[in-house]
Amino acid sequence: MDFDFTEDQHALRDLVRKFVAREMPKDAVAQWDANGTFPSDLLDKMAEIGLMGASIPEEFGGTGGGVVEETIVLEELARHSSTVALAYGLDVSFGAVTIERHGSDSQKQEFLPQIAGGDVHFALSMTEPNGGTDILGAMKTKAVADGDDYVINGAKIWTTGVNIASWLFVVARTERDPAKLSRGLTVFLVPKDTPGISYRKIEKLGSKFLHSYEVSYDNVRVPKSAIVGEEGRGWHAIIDTLNNERIFVAAVCVGLGQGALDDAVQYAGERNAFGKPIGQFQAVQHPLADSLTEIELARLMTYKASWMQDQGQDCSLPASMAKYFASEAAFRTTDRGMRVLAGYGFAMEYNMQRYYRDIRQLIFAPITNEMGRNFIAQVGLGLPKSY
Missing domain, CATH: 2.40.110.10 (Butyryl-CoA Dehydrogenase, subunit A, domain 2)
Structure with a gap:
């Protein structure tokens, strides 16, 4: 088994990281959050460097990647802002995946190049x-x-x-x-x-x-x-899209959790108490170690599901497992981050409160984790349908 990215995938991740640092630093994201206004040119800038077409075939103006490439972009965006990542996901999941897999030839010809160019957006x-x-x-x-x-x-x-x-x-x-x-x-x-x-x-x-x-x-x-x-057969298109949706939400949760963990670790290294950094105390180290472990496990399941969908395999079970576990792991990570930052975590000038607020919706959306576990028990364990 090879768990590494390809050379092109490594390059894509590096490209997104540079874009995130340049175009959406955390202080800018905090301002967008406070104002409630999505930056009008951000998706256009993503299109200029090929991110909007990361999972679109080259014949339609994309770069020829797949769901793994989509997952890479989503995770890196979400490390600074899950909200921006969700906006990106609306276009590449609901838009590109749905149209590429189920749209007519004319719909593909019309919309896929426009998605890659950042000219159309979907809900x-x-x-x-x-x-x-x-x-x-x-x-x-x-x-x-x-x-x-x-x-x-x-x-x-x-x-x-x-x-x-x-x-x-x-x-x-x-x-x-x-x-x-x-x-x-x-x-x-x-x-x-x-x-x-x-x-x-x-x-x-x-x-x-x-x-x-x-x-x-x-x-x-x-x-x-x-x-x-x-x-009359829209449910088949919906199911295919929802599998991809669960992968994309899992990727957003992994990125959000990693971003919250990054902030918590930085604070633990800089904040001193009783003559030493608080990160030297086991009471701080252990919950951060738990978060690192859980986020990495969520990342592995998310990329497995995305790889399976790229291979044309049935990814419904791993996609549901990834969404369920990644959202819960990120939920716990933001809670631990709030505890590490203590009062500063409660202050709006720090980003931890934003991570803490943003993850809450992903516990019950786009599918509740309770329903996700129902599906996992039914499909993964062969237990009777409970709903």
């Missing part, structure tokens, strides 16, 4: 107000055929990134089969400014400059060419 509008994880049972948004068009009516919640998106992936029910709820779902790619779409921002604890919204669809008319994949 996934799937979660229903009364649904959460129960996507199939709660789906009430409908799309009804009308001539050469479909008319969409319904409401979504927790549609993240509408403030920077130009297109929305909208999941709606085009028919209902009581015997199999996964049938009859269709994915539409809809311009955000289409008449009938309205949205309201949700105030959040974390990720404060990548906003989440309630979105309403009132007689939104779209052409049949807006369908991604096959009519």
Whole structure:
């Protein structure tokens, strides 16, 4: 087994690290977080150096990488800002992966070069107000055929990134089969400014400059060419995208946890008490050692899942395991970091409180860790379905 990156992957990681240090230092990220404003040119700058096309084939303007390359970029971005990493992931996961694997030839020709160039951005509008994880049972948004068009009516919640998106992936029910709820779902790619779409921002604890919204669809008319994949078989495209989504969120958690650990270790080396750095005390060393171990374990599982998806293997189990463990490891790491920094961890001028706030949502989004463990028990252990 070879656990090392290729030469090109090492170069990509170095490129992202230099970009992060230059374009999104932690003091700048803190200002974006305080102002609640996503930097309008940041994704454009990523596109200029090829990051937006890291997992897009060369024939469509990308650099020909895959999910492993996507994971490298996400982890390095998240070491300074999980919010920026999530914004990147919306484009490369929901956008590039969905269109490359399930889009029509015309959709690939239109959108993949634009994604690589940073010209279009995406948000996934799937979660229903009364649904959460129960996507199939709660789906009430409908799309009804009308001539050469479909008319969409319904409401979504927790549609993240509408403030920077130009297109929305909208999941709606085009028919209902009581015997199999996964049938009859269709994915539409809809311009955000289409008449009938309205949205309201949700105030959040974390990720404060990548906003989440309630979105309403009132007689939104779209052409049949807006369908991604096959009519009524959208669940198959969704599942494929969700596997990639879990890998990308796991990568974000690994990066976030590593960033919090970096800050905690730096503080432990600089802060003196009782005549010595606090990092010399076992009470500080041991929790930091726990975090280092857990983040490394999460990293290994995340890259295994990303490698499996690149190989065309079924990665649903390792992707779920990676998301579950990485988010919990990062959660514990930010908590330990707050304890190491003590009062300074509680001060807004330090970044630890931002890591502490931002990780909270990734425990229950995009899938709750409880549901993730249900899936792991069912698929990994062969136990009866519990939901």
